[in-house]
Amino acid sequence: MLALHATMRSMVAPKDALVAQMRRGSLQYCVLALLARRELYAFELIQELAKADSLVTAEGTIYPLLSRLRREGAVETTWRESDQGPPRRYYRLSASGKTALTVFKNEWRQFRTAVDVVLEGKEHGCL
């Protein structure tokens, strides 16, 4: 009985860890989605992301993510002069980033529906 209780307790992740886990899979696509609307430089992009609750807890952690997206060719960049300081690197969505975003959007809709069906006990098509 004690063992069962301990197992149940270990399955309940702390709220922060739970949100971090969900954010991990979706954050990069939120970045791509923002870049699909318009070209942004990193600071602008992070401030846009930060407007959405729970998406960014530490703004500095977005830079490694942007670096990876650059390396993987999901985004393209251009350096532009700025009136308010050093040149800025502007990010825009590449063709492969666009494809990845489309794939994610479709998968996300299906996944979200599936989870809602299970969580809320609703039948398919009734949501």
Added chain:
Amino acid sequence: MAASDRVIDAYLHELANALRWLPAAEREEFLGEISSHIEALRHDMGASRDDVAAIRKVLERVGEPVAIARAAAIATPRERSRFGPIELGSISLLALSSVLVGVGFFGFLDPGWIGTSLWCGGLLLAWFAPGWRLPDKVVGSLLAPFVFLLSVGLYEGAGWIGVWLVYGVALGMWFAALHFVWRQSTWPTRDKRIAAVLPALLGLTVVFGAWGLEMPQQGHGVAISEISWIALPLFAAAYLSVRCQLPSHSKHWHPDLVSVGG
């Protein structure tokens, strides 16, 4: 220096320390980006240079250096060697065949069958290795016979100069390829070392070869044949080591291949 500047310097120093495992260029790039971000955030939040508490709030938004380093570790691909065990075996056999043939000049071993069998073994492994695409396997296999026939043909037409011309060009191409590989930041150091060992082996075998040429009982025709047996498998080994690309290094961006971020 304002007190807040010291706080920022200490933060950046801590971040640099947390990122010390990154290559210097990448680390500097991150530090520059984070530094600019702090400046922009400070401006955005209206934090004055004298207000240490406000600067601490800015840094709180940027995040703990350890958290940024963790995000960088997740976003940085692990350096996986492009040489799997079969690829290494293949390249080693090809390189070894040259050295053993070189030793054969001194009469310890029979250069003909040892060289041929090791060369065949190396190529056989290459055909089973996942690290090379079909065109690379074909070129790797045909490289030795092609250069050999070319050198023999040129010997017939242009004599000794023609032969050394072929070997000179092949050597030059090899070193150019290795120089190109050495400049690639995506190659792990271990792989570069593997590819760079081969020139050393070649140097060794050329010495053996030159020594063999001076053997009074050997005519030029025999020498060409022996030198070819020594050097040609090395050209194949070098070509294959430069072209090796395990499938896990795919550069194509697809959601399924993306690990995690942020």
